[in-house]
Amino acid sequence: MARVLLIRHAENDYTQAGKLAGWKAGVHLNKAGRKQAALLAEQLAGTPIKAVYSSPLARALQTAQPIALARQLQVRRCARLGEVRYGEWQGMSLKSLRRRKLWRLIQQRPSAASFPGGESIHGVQVRAVAAMEELVARHPKDCFAVVSHGDVIKMIVAFYLGMELDLYQRIIISTASVSELRFFSGVVRVLRVNQTMSAPGGK
Secondary structure, three states: OEEEEEEEOOOEHHHHHOEOOOOOOOOOEOHHHHHHHHHHHHHOOOOOEEEEEEOOOHHHHHHHHHHHHOOOOOEEEOHHHOOOOOHHHOOOEHHHHOOOHHHHHHHHOHHHOEOOOOOEHHHHHHHHHHHHHHHHHHOOOOEEEEEEOHHHHHHHHHHHHOOOHHHHHHOOOOOOEEEEEEEEOOEEEEEEEEEEOOOOOOO
16 A cells, blocks of 8 residues: 655745745745744654655755655655746736736636646646656555645645546645545545644644
């Protein structure tokens, strides 16, 4: 049985400001994000993770590293688990993008939408699910972690829930959250979605 922990990267200045970082270089975890990543690694300490995979983007790698370091593992990069390529929308604020005509299509019928100069949403789901299937085949009996991005994880979870891609926006994936899938003999179970870790003594 393969057990997969889908982890969204921790907080950074772009998520805090409500902007699309996309594949922009140099987007690192901020102070709050580094605390989130450390807490996440601490609270996953008892989980028998055998491998850690990550989007190649800095904010994902910085979230994955404490998890891997605690187990003396190397973070393995996987470009197909990288962020959506938002094209011309990269770096823009969600507030400004909501006023664009394309925004409604992305929210209501994303299966038909492509980002100007970037990827189609359907194409992102196809590449991300293909990466997942390859990793599960590589680790059929292991627990492993995948550190990726909010939209990408939403698309992966939607696929394995059997949801139409047009409904994937109903799923919420918070920074430093964990979602969990299990694969056994061709059967997939979604065990949790968007579980966030609490600080010691917190609610």
